[in-house]
Amino acid sequence: MILLKNIFREYDIRGIYGKEMDDETAYHIGRAFGTKLIRQNLHETVLAYDNRLSSDNLQKSLVKGLIDTGIIVKRIGLATTPMCYYAANFLGTNTSMMITASHNPKEYNGFKFSYNGIHNAYGESVKEIYDLIDKQDYENGHGKVEDIDIREDYINLVINKLYFHKRIKVVYDCGNGTTSVIARDIFNRLPMIDSIPLFDISDGNFPNHHPDPCVEENLTLLKQKVLEEKADVGIGYDGDGDRVGFVDEKGNFIEIDKFLAIMWDYLYDKVDKKECLYDVKCSKTLEDELDKLGVKKIEYRTGNSYTRMASSKGDYPLSGELSGHVYFRDKWPGYDDGIYVGMRLIELLSNSDKPLSSYLENLEKYYSTPEIKIKVDDDKKFFIIDKMKDYCENKDYHFITIDGVKVKYDDGFALVRASNTGPNITMRFEAKTKERLDVIKDEFENELKKYL
Numbered sequence: 001m002i003l004l005k006n007i008f009r010e011y012d013i014r015g016i017y018g019k020e021m022d023d024e025t026a027y028h029i030g031r032a033f034g035t036k037l038i039r040q041n042l043h044e045t046v047l048a049y050d051n052r053l054s055s056d057n058l059q060k061s062l063v064k065g066l067i068d069t070g071i072i073v074k075r076i077g078l079a080t081t082p083m084c085y086y087a088a089n090f091l092g093t094n095t096s097m098m099i100t101a102s103h104n105p106k107e108y109n110g111f112k113f114s115y116n117g118i119h120n121a122y123g124e125s126v127k128e129i130y131d132l133i134d135k136q137d138y139e140n141g142h143g144k145v146e147d148i149d150i151r152e153d154y155i156n157l158v159i160n161k162l163y164f165h166k167r168i169k170v171v172y173d174c175g176n177g178t179t180s181v182i183a184r185d186i187f188n189r190l191p192m193i194d195s196i197p198l199f200d201i202s203d204g205n206f207p208n209h210h211p212d213p214c215v216e217e218n219l220t221l222l223k224q225k226v227l228e229e230k231a232d233v234g235i236g237y238d239g240d241g242d243r244v245g246f247v248d249e250k251g252n253f254i255e256i257d258k259f260l261a262i263m264w265d266y267l268y269d270k271v272d273k274k275e276c277l278y279d280v281k282c283s284k285t286l287e288d289e290l291d292k293l294g295v296k297k298i299e300y301r302t303g304n305s306y307t308r309m310a311s312s313k314g315d316y317p318l319s320g321e322l323s324g325h326v327y328f329r330d331k332w333p334g335y336d337d338g339i340y341v342g343m344r345l346i347e348l349l350s351n352s353d354k355p356l357s358s359y360l361e362n363l364e365k366y367y368s369t370p371e372i373k374i375k376v377d378d379d380k381k382f383f384i385i386d387k388m389k390d391y392c393e394n395k396d397y398h399f400i401t402i403d404g405v406k407v408k409y410d411d412g413f414a415l416v417r418a419s420n421t422g423p424n425i426t427m428r429f430e431a432k433t434k435e436r437l438d439v440i441k442d443e444f445e446n447e448l449k450k451y452l
Contacts, residue, residue: 275314
């Protein structure tokens with residue numbers, strides 16, 4: 001068995017299949033997860049897996065581990081991560097195990113798991129799985145597998161309560177990821193949408209492009225197709241279907257923070273609670289728009305497990321993070337579901353006489369860097385963050401520390417944080433002008449170099 005501590009990350013288990021994890025590792029993860037369930041007096045779980053080439057082998061071993069612990073496994077098979085979340089609630093287990101490495105390259109795989117049906121495990125709950133495996137401290141029992149089909153129920157959940165006034169032309173890009181197994185069936189149930197699929201044949205080799213729709217270069221072919229088809233909007237999904245990216249009718253990439261700003265303008269009169277949670281990486285564009293509308297701002301740390309938990313706890317009508325996880329809770333149960341989130345933008349356009357690009361024209365313009373990653377040892381990155389805090393205190397900057405250090409200026413920000421998913425310091429900078437952006441970026445990069 002391969003048992004490397006570094007694959008047990010802040011909010012999932014993830015590594016290279018055959019090098020950092022194997023089928024035997026999956027068996028022991030099943031034993032450990034099952035043991036945790038039994039000791040919490042929980043005796044069943046939902047299991048699903050994405051379309052990566054290694055997922056089927058991993059799920060077979062994981063199932064054996066769960067059964068040997070005494071767990072009843074309700075297996076829904078090949079499915080998106082949001083389908084797994086839905087099944088956990090729909091079937092009443094409120095526990096789940098999803099085999100996926102999300103948007104990572106094809107050689108990776110991993111495990112997202114939940115004990116409560118509200119959010120995925122994170123922090124110590126992930127490390128506890130490693131400790132149980134390391135000690136071989138398992139419960140024993142005789143469980144079983146029940147294969148269950150939830151497709152129709154899930155499709156009905158997505159399409160119910162969507163209201164379309166006029167026809168909308170949509171290009172959607174599955175990137176050969178797991179949304180390929182369900183997206184066409186959903187779009188075909190909605191006659192007011194003229195849909196044009198891209199790469200909706202399931203293929204775990206991801207032969208056309210990397211399935212991460214929040215990286216603009218991965219949407220190049222989607223942009224081209226939108227322009228070619230004269231579509232109203234282009235929508236891209238990630239490998240396991242819980243994240244989304246957008247392109248307007250002119251082929252412009254729309255960052256998720258701008259999407260949140262657009263949607264809050266649409267939702268404002270339709271919801272009672274005027275509060276929005278967003279992560280520290282989001283642009284000041286979103287903050288400015290929320291201020292204009294009178295929506296209370298809740299800035300929060302980055303990470304799907306954290307933001308989904310906080311979104312549920314606060315019951316915010318709409319919240320999200322820059323990486324593409326978006327949570328509607330106005331008429332949707334709060335799952336971060338790329339297909340559904342895309343439907344809400346289509347709904348907005350169907351009830352508007354304006355093109356999507358016009359919504360962007362009304363937003364405040366800032367210049368931002370992409371996320372900049374600097375490789376550092378895991379045991380050094382938090383030391384570096386402490387040094388950056390000291391620097392900001394000495395400069396008497398206004399900054400917050402909910403996730404690393406974020407210096408907040410009237411015209412932008414500087415963010416330096418320790419990655420939760422790897423040995424990296426990650427940075428992002430923003431300003432009202434390109435010249436000011438370069439000044440902020442150079443200052444913090446030069447200070448960081450002192451500690452590398």
